[in-house]
Amino acid sequence: MSMEDAERAIIFPAAGRNAPSSASDVIMAMTRWDLSMLVDMACAQKVAGGIGGLYSIYRSGQGDAGRSFDIAGPFLGAPQAVIGMEQIIARGASRVWILGWCGSLQHEIRIGALLVPDGAVSEEGTSAHYSSDGTIPGPDMEMGGMICAGAAARGIEIHRGLVWTTDALYRETASKVAYYQRKGILAVEMEMSALLTVAAYRGVSLAGLLTVSDELSSLKWKHGFGSRELKNATRQACLIMIGSASGEGFSPFVQ
Secondary structure, eight states, X not given: OOHHHHTOOSSOOOOOTTOXXXXXXXXXXXXXXXXXXXXXXXXXXXXXXXXXXXXXXXXXXXXXXXXXXXXXXXXXXXXXXXXXXXXXXXTTOOEEEEEEEEEEOSTTOOTTOEEEEEEEEEESSSGGGTOSSOOOOOOOHHHHHHHHHHHHHTTOOXXXXXXXXXXXXXXXXXXXXXXXXXXXXXXXXXXXXXXXXXXXXXXXXXXXXXXXXXXXXXXXXXXXXXXXXXXXXXXXXXXXXXXXXXXXXXXXXXX
């Protein structure tokens, strides 16, 4: 067996029977809260479901520029998010926008802050299957710039830097948090390093926007679930991403 044959995947991502082609731009919402808000804001309608009902796909209404986009989610962790992303790419997506939550590792980054990852440190198991040397690629700089421009137009500060991606929610230990804090890593989440790696492997563009939902910088857990700060920040993040994915800067649906 040749090396090429040995590395050939046996199972291929597929669009699914009777699934419509994807819009070129897709927002992948990691949380059900982001997903629900995006769908409402974009006047989106469900058009397909993911394999095994793991997630749903929605098609936005059209803004003034007439460009629609898809919204997919929710996803939890690298394996599920990568399965979804593979299928989304198989349906024809070429630009993927990641919207999710993260836990801050730095004292100055508080609940409700917004963060654009410039890269990720991987402690998840999925990306290694797509990268021979363990290198985690960076995001698409043009897309990242569009997100930051959308935030600036709203007067919202964006933090930029590296994030730590883990599979083990309940093993974010004090020693690891302190280590990554010293390294200047901004936050911890569960998908970004894998999604960046798959995007590079499949030749699509990707960038992300994360809302800080909780803080670990004191080595104690402080969450903002249900807080006004998180709700307001989630709304702003959704508006920024809709504006970016639609190409209109501001959301063409809701201000």
